[in-house]
Amino acid sequence: xxxxxxxxxxxxxxxxxxxxxxxxxxxxxxxxxxxxxxxxxxxxxxxxxxxxxxxxxxxxxxxxxxxxxxxxxxxxxxxxxxxxxxxxxxxxxxxxxxxxxxxxxxxxxxxxxxxxxxxxxxxxxxxxxxxxxxxxxxxxxxxxxxxxxxxxxxxxxxxxxxxxxxxxxxxxxxxxxxxxxxxxxxxxxxxxxxxxxxxxxxxxxxxxxxxxxxxxxxxxxxxxxxxxxxxxxxxxxxxxxxxxxxxxxxxxxxxxxxxxxxxx
Amino acid sequence: xxxxxxxxxxxxxxxxxxxxxxxxxxxxxxxxxxxxxxxxxxxxxxxxxxxxxxxxxxxxxxxxxxxxxxxxxxxxxxxxxxxxxxxxxxxxxxxxxxxxxxxxxxxxxxxxxxxxxxxxxxxxxxxxxxxxxxxxxxxxxxxxxxxxxxxxxxxxxxxxxxxxxxxxxxxxxxxxxxxxxxxxxxxxxxxxxxxxxxxxxxxxxxxxxxxxxxxxxxxxxxxxxxxxxxxxxxxxxxxxxxxxxxxxxxxxxxxxxxxxxxxxxxxxxxxxxxxxxxxxxxxxxxxxxxxxxxxxxxxxxxxxxxxxxxxxxxxxxxxxxxxxxxx
Numbered sequence: 001x002x003x004x005x006x007x008x009x010x011x012x013x014x015x016x017x018x019x020x021x022x023x024x025x026x027x028x029x030x031x032x033x034x035x036x037x038x039x040x041x042x043x044x045x046x047x048x049x050x051x052x053x054x055x056x057x058x059x060x061x062x063x064x065x066x067x068x069x070x071x072x073x074x075x076x077x078x079x080x081x082x083x084x085x086x087x088x089x090x091x092x093x094x095x096x097x098x099x100x101x102x103x104x105x106x107x108x109x110x111x112x113x114x115x116x117x118x119x120x121x122x123x124x125x126x127x128x129x130x131x132x133x134x135x136x137x138x139x140x141x142x143x144x145x146x147x148x149x150x151x152x153x154x155x156x157x158x159x160x161x162x163x164x165x166x167x168x169x170x171x172x173x174x175x176x177x178x179x180x181x182x183x184x185x186x187x188x189x190x191x192x193x194x195x196x197x198x199x200x201x202x203x204x205x206x207x208x209x210x211x212x213x214x215x216x217x218x219x220x221x222x223x224x225x226x227x228x229x230x231x232x233x234x235x236x237x238x239x240x241x242x243x244x245x246x247x248x249x250x251x252x253x254x255x256x257x258x259x260x261x262x263x264x
Numbered sequence: 265x266x267x268x269x270x271x272x273x274x275x276x277x278x279x280x281x282x283x284x285x286x287x288x289x290x291x292x293x294x295x296x297x298x299x300x301x302x303x304x305x306x307x308x309x310x311x312x313x314x315x316x317x318x319x320x321x322x323x324x325x326x327x328x329x330x331x332x333x334x335x336x337x338x339x340x341x342x343x344x345x346x347x348x349x350x351x352x353x354x355x356x357x358x359x360x361x362x363x364x365x366x367x368x369x370x371x372x373x374x375x376x377x378x379x380x381x382x383x384x385x386x387x388x389x390x391x392x393x394x395x396x397x398x399x400x401x402x403x404x405x406x407x408x409x410x411x412x413x414x415x416x417x418x419x420x421x422x423x424x425x426x427x428x429x430x431x432x433x434x435x436x437x438x439x440x441x442x443x444x445x446x447x448x449x450x451x452x453x454x455x456x457x458x459x460x461x462x463x464x465x466x467x468x469x470x471x472x473x474x475x476x477x478x479x480x481x482x483x484x485x486x487x488x489x490x491x492x493x494x495x496x497x498x499x500x501x502x503x504x505x506x507x508x509x510x511x512x513x514x515x516x517x518x519x520x521x522x523x524x525x526x527x528x529x530x531x532x533x534x535x536x537x538x539x540x541x542x543x544x545x546x547x548x549x550x551x552x553x554x555x556x557x558x559x560x561x562x563x564x565x566x567x568x569x570x571x572x573x574x575x576x577x578x579x580x581x582x583x584x585x586x587x588x589x590x591x
């Protein structure tokens with residue numbers, strides 16, 4: 001349909017307009033990641049030994065970046081569930097617009113918000129001593145990776161939002177999934193201290209491979225890996241790309257189909 | 265020509281346990297208003313959702329402007345407007361933002377969307393609040409905006425699902441005014457309501473539904489006739505009750521019903537009976553507190569058709585329940 005692009009843009013624009021109309025939303029979506037940066041930097045930063053020049057914050061920032069974009073899953077899911085509850089999705093579905101436009105538009109909106117959040121976090125990180133040492137191309141690639149990871153997770157969020165429907169439940173489900181995922185990883189502490197089974201999980205955890213990939217792109221050695229010999233630890237970039245590809249291949253068609261078939 | 269046709273719609277939930285629609289059939293003549301009247305859970309919303317392409321029936325056929333809603337939902341969506349039970353607009357955006365957004369989604373150009381938004385805001389007396397987030401609107405204003413959103417492209421058929429549920433009396437009056445204006449403009453409208461008075465006010469024809477079925481169908485007047493003719497109702501002081509009953513018994517040969525201080529009886533001679541009663545009361549020097557010739561209300565209709573009153577009326581007007589129960 002020739003209107004697909006304009007439909008998607010209208011839906012995306014709606015989310016940006018929300019931010020313009022209620023600027024507090026913007027503050028709330030950026031305050032939590034910034035708080036995490038500060039808390040981890042000053043609470044753990046002093047006691048975690050790293051062989052890294054520049055200290056813990058260098059390892060921490062990629063971890064927090066990944067954690068924050070991982071929360072996109074919950075953000076997308078909650079946003080969609082709220083729209084459904086308020087009947088807005090019903091109205092959209094009664095309009096002559098292309099099938100995927102509403103959900104695609106939402107994933108774009110959430111992705112654009114991520115750009116903003118990442119920018120604010122990078123600034124906060126810089127302020128507390130984070131200094132990536134790689135070149136600007138690598139740094140750009142790292143952020144592109146983060147952006148894509150958030151986008152891929154957004155599509156799971158669409159599915160969760162449509163399946164669970166109740167915004168509050170969605171919120172809990174989102175956190176129940178993303179919290180363990182981000183902590184059972186190399187994001188904040190070395191995986192070597194974990195029990196064997198968890199170590200294994202942490203190594204294959206997409207959050208770990210993403211964090212490791214970003215650390216590499218920011219010019220760090222990935223110190224928090226457990227056994228450097230495992231495949232995902234050796235090839236974090238490739239593994240992460242593979243994960244993102246799989247997520248999108250599975251969840252984009254699944255979520256669009258779910259949207260078409262879902263009603264309150 | 266029929267603009268809307270539903271034939272033997274069946275919709276069950278939870279693997280057939282709950283039957284929302286049980287062979288429901290109805291139709292709406294082009295340019296007329298059909299009021300679908302029923303209590304909560306009767307199947308009103310399910311019907312609207314099927315007709316508006318939001319839900320697929322388990323079986324049965326529904327067409328809008330001759331187009332099968334299940335087979336060509338996209339075509340149907342271009343012809344309909346839908347306004348639901350709750351205001352389905354983005355509350356964080358302003359009224360203007362919302363209408364422009366919906367205009368864009370109806371594929372009007374940018375300037376056409378803006379023009380249409382301004383027109384509709386004006387028409388629904390929302391111009392002053394156009395730049396405020398919907399959050400700050402009153403219930404009535406939200407409904408008007410929601411209705412405006414469903415009128416962006418002149419729909420051939422408009423579905424209004426309980427347009428005044430939850431509004432205060434003033435909001436309801438305003439909404440009725442707006443809907444009456446639309447009806448004058450010749451729109452084909454299917455309106456659901458649990459308010460008997462609302463169907464009476466707005467609809468050309470009424471379909472009463474209960475437990476997923478149409479149990480009666482006709483004009484408001486025809487439905488009232490189905491229940492019975494007019495009643496003479498006189499309210500008097502306690503001391504005059506006995507005498508008044510005597511007078512009424514001379515006018516009406518039917519059963520007289522006394523409820524506290526109100527005496528009522530079916531009459532067949534219309535206003536003549538009223539005049540006769542007044543003369544007799546005057547002669548007897550009785551000053552009635554109230555005297556009226558009453559046509560049966562839709563409450564009575566509902567009760568006599570379903571054996572139970574429409575939910576809300578049970579608490580609000582127990583008197584009517586008793587009276588209608590005699591049928």
